[in-house]
Amino acid sequence: MTQDNGELDSLVRKRIRALRVAQGWSLEELAARAKVSQSTLSRIENGQRRLALDQLATLARALDTSLDQLVEADTDDVVISPVIDGTHGLMRWPIKADPGMSVVRQRMTNPPPDSPSRMRAHPGREWLVVLSGTAVLLLGNRRIRVETNQAVEFPTMLPHAIGAEGGPCEIMGIFDRDARRGHPRGNDV
Numbered sequence: 001m002t003q004d005n006g007e008l009d010s011l012v013r014k015r016i017r018a019l020r021v022a023q024g025w026s027l028e029e030l031a032a033r034a035k036v037s038q039s040t041l042s043r044i045e046n047g048q049r050r051l052a053l054d055q056l057a058t059l060a061r062a063l064d065t066s067l068d069q070l071v072e073a074d075t076d077d078v079v080i081s082p083v084i085d086g087t088h089g090l091m092r093w094p095i096k097a098d099p100g101m102s103v104v105r106q107r108m109t110n111p112p113p114d115s116p117s118r119m120r121a122h123p124g125r126e127w128l129v130v131l132s133g134t135a136v137l138l139l140g141n142r143r144i145r146v147e148t149n150q151a152v153e154f155p156t157m158l159p160h161a162i163g164a165e166g167g168p169c170e171i172m173g174i175f176d177r178d179a180r181r182g183h184p185r186g187n188d189v
Helices: 005-023 027-034 038-045 053-062 067-071 177-181
Strands: 083-085 090-094 102-108 125-132 134-139 142-147 151-155 160-164 169-175
Touching (some): 005 067, 125 134, 125 142, 134 151, 142 151
Antiparallel strands (some): 090 102, 134 160
16 A cells, blocks of 8 residues: 555644553643654644654654654555465464564464473473463463463463363464464464
8 A cells, every 4th residue: 555645644643642642641741752843743643844864753653653643654464364274274364564473373282292302392481371272381380270361471482282071162372473383384383
């Protein structure tokens, strides 16, 4: 998607105001943090003053964001639909802000492996939430029961495996780049 300068200008002004309001700050508070006058800030937000690069950088710092995030115009990388892998019962969503991360949704029916030799260890971190049913996470020598709406996060250098308990369960996991590499396509989470 391309935006002309007027659209980008309007978008940046709306972001400045939205970030200020989200912080619960008045015009006066943000103006003091950014070391600009309240009048100048008001005119920037309302489009009555030209956006200057030095002021944008100062406002970005005061709003605890980056200049890049303040002026980012590309909305083409909005992910709406997952990639569906019906063969393995997975849905995946890539996380655009960090291309190495992905979100996976999986239905599990098998219990975790009964043999420690089937547990995996690899660099990275994983975060899992159980959407329905009960899952069992084997983590090193521990057996952790994770029920609906409970989540676990763990370093994947510990040998681990996950499976269902007492019937099917559905999980959603977030994997960093290293953890994702540790689960070749088609293997259970």
